Amino acid sequence: MQNIGIGTDIVEIKRFENFGDPQFTPFLTRxxxxxxxxxxxxKDAPAPHLAARFAGKEAVIKALYSLHITHIFYPAIEILNDDRGVPYVRINTDQAxxxxxKISLSHNSDMALAFCIIIQEI
Ligand SMILES: CC(C)(COP(=O)(O)OP(=O)(O)OC[C@H]1O[C@@H](n2cnc3c(N)ncnc32)[C@H](O)[C@@H]1OP(=O)(O)O)[C@@H](O)C(=O)NCCC(=O)NCCS
Incomplete structure (x- = not known):
């Protein structure tokens, strides 16, 4: 049997436009x-990609919560891209x-959005 969790999130890209500021570095590394x-x-314009990943991490956390999986936070959730550009998620925890x-990301000039589906074998 399977449980299915879903999560979504949307963020403003302008929050990430100061990525080059040294004061922003701890946020990035954390x-x-x-x-x-x-x-x-x-990327030539990193902010949309940073924003999309942030939305993606939030979407994953929401989907995990809907499956009662808690205590997994941003740095344990890694969103990378395969050689076609398709994003995928790796979770660094033994709780998962x-x-x-599965995740999908999108961004335009203002907003970045993510949608996540998790299938859990039970
Ligand atoms: C892949 C494609 C769907 C991406 O669309 P887009 O509007 O440029 O994407 P968005 O700007 O909304 O979102 C960008 C995100 O899409 C994701 N993405 C990129 N390539 C992807 C792919 N091949 N599949 C799924 N997701 C993809 C990435 O997560 C990317 O963000 P990231 O680089 O920060 O990870 C688009 O480039 C495409 O190929 N469309 C099909 C065009 C078509 O049918 N042409 C017909 C020619 S005959």
Missing amino acids: NYTQKERDYCLS EKISI
Whole structure:
């Protein structure tokens, strides 16, 4: 049998436009993995990608909560992209056994959005 969890989130991109400010660095290192930072900061405009990942982490947390999985926070949730650009999620915790996570991200000039589905084998 399976349980299904869903989560979504939307964030304003302007919150991430000061990514180059040294005061923003602790936020980046606290909430994003090295690979996420490498991906986002390699872009001409990193802010939409940082915002999309932040929305993605929130969406994953909401989907986990809907399955009663708690205490998983931003740095344990890593959102990367495969060689086609498709985003995927890795969770660095032993609380997330038997789950499969799917995520979709989007961003325009103002907002970034994420939607997540988690399938849990029970
Ligand atoms: C892949 C595609 C759907 C992305 O659409 P988009 O509007 O540019 O994407 P958005 O700006 O809303 O979102 C960007 C996010 O989409 C995700 N993404 C990128 N490529 C993706 C893909 N191949 N599949 C799924 N998600 C993808 C990424 O998460 C990206 O954000 P990130 O780089 O921060 O991780 C689009 O580029 C595409 O190929 N559309 C099909 C075009 C088509 O049918 N052409 C027909 C020609 S005959």
